[in-house]
Amino acid sequence: MQKKLVVYDCDGVLFDSYDAVFAYYDFVCESFSLPKIDRNDRFMAESAMVKTNEEIINLLTDDKNLVCDILEFAKKQNFMKFIHLMKPEKNILDTLRKLKEKGVLLSVFTNRGSSLKYLLENFGMAEYFDFTVNSFDVTKPKPDPEGLYKIFEYFGLSHDEAIFIGDSMNDYIPAKETGTFFVAFKNRLLDAPVIYDHLDILEML
Numbered sequence: 001m002q003k004k005l006v007v008y009d010c011d012g013v014l015f016d017s018y019d020a021v022f023a024y025y026d027f028v029c030e031s032f033s034l035p036k037i038d039r040n041d042r043f044m045a046e047s048a049m050v051k052t053n054e055e056i057i058n059l060l061t062d063d064k065n066l067v068c069d070i071l072e073f074a075k076k077q078n079f080m081k082f083i084h085l086m087k088p089e090k091n092i093l094d095t096l097r098k099l100k101e102k103g104v105l106l107s108v109f110t111n112r113g114s115s116l117k118y119l120l121e122n123f124g125m126a127e128y129f130d131f132t133v134n135s136f137d138v139t140k141p142k143p144d145p146e147g148l149y150k151i152f153e154y155f156g157l158s159h160d161e162a163i164f165i166g167d168s169m170n171d172y173i174p175a176k177e178t179g180t181f182f183v184a185f186k187n188r189l190l191d192a193p194v195i196y197d198h199l200d201i202l203e204m205l
Contacts, residue, residue, distance in 0.1 A: 003181070003205045005155055005162040006099060007148065010110035011049055012167035013185045014092055014125065020085035021048055025056065027077075032070055034060050050142070050170040052111045052135040079115035080122075088123050089185075095198040096128040104205065105155055108132040109147045111170065131155065145174035152178075163204060165195075 011017040022037065025048055029036045037044050037060075048056055057070050099106060106129045110116055116134045120126040131154045133147040140146045152159060164175040167185045172192060175182035183204065184192040195201060 001160050003104070003161060003163050005105040005107065005151075005157055006201065006205075007107045007109050007151055007162055007164045007180075009164075009166040009168075009171050009185075010108055010112050010116060010119070012187075013165055014089060014108070015119070015123075016087040016089060017085075018049070019087075020082045023085055024077075024079065024082050025060075027082075028057070028070060028074065029060065031073065032061075032066065046168070050111060050168045052141045053113055054135075055141075080118060083119065083122055086119065086123070088125075089198060091198045093124065095201060096125060098199075098202060100128055102202075102205070105130050105157075107151045107155075108134075109142070109151060109164070109171075109174075111135045111141045142170040143173035145177045148174050148178050148180060163201070165201065 008014055011021065022039070026036050037048055039045050044059065047059060053074060054071060057067055057074065060070070061067060096106060108116065108129055110133070113135050116132060120129060131151060133150055135141045138144070138146045138150065148164065152162065159178045159180045162180050163183055164171065164180045165183045165185055166172060166175070167187045169189060172182055172184070172189045182192045183201065184194040186194070186196055188194050
């Protein structure tokens with residue numbers, strides 16, 4: 001069936017956000033005298049890139065009262081102070097423009113929170129996306145497929161009319177659970193086809 005919708009993950013797909021994400025969590029840890037996330041700790045490093053802010057903060061400390069304090073602190077922070085560290089992936093704007101010219105619908109499904117809106121606006125991407133789902137728009141974040149179902153319902157489309165582009169198992173799992181065609185970006189994930197340039201998606205529609 002012809003693909004009418006392309007759903008993107010945000011961090012690691014639309015953007016190389018590694019430096020910005022770690023700068024943010026370094027700031028949080030410094031503010032509460034907590035050890036910074038060890039970049040060499042694979043579990044923590046990967047978690048920082050794919051989990052929600054609340055999930056990551058719960059990994060930083062076992063003190064539930066402190067978690068509540070950090071979450072309140074985090075709500076008052078402006079991600080814009082780290083936005084200069086975000087790097088749009090190569091050819092992403094050109095790809096989004098060409099997809100829109102073809103009449104393809106575009107969406108974002110991410111575990112990033114409310115900063116998604118400002119991020120897309122700051123880098124001139126907001127105009128291309130018809131609908132977005134962040135971690136505050138669902139009761140269960142990725143890898144739960146709730147966000148994908150919400151996107152399909154919004155557009156009135158079925159899973160076999162869509163492509164989901166992600167870079168982690170947090171993306172692969174909801175795609176597989178919904179039967180959505182999944183494309184891995186710059187990361188080999190089980191049986192998923194992988195692309196290294198966003199323009200390559202034009203050949204998969």
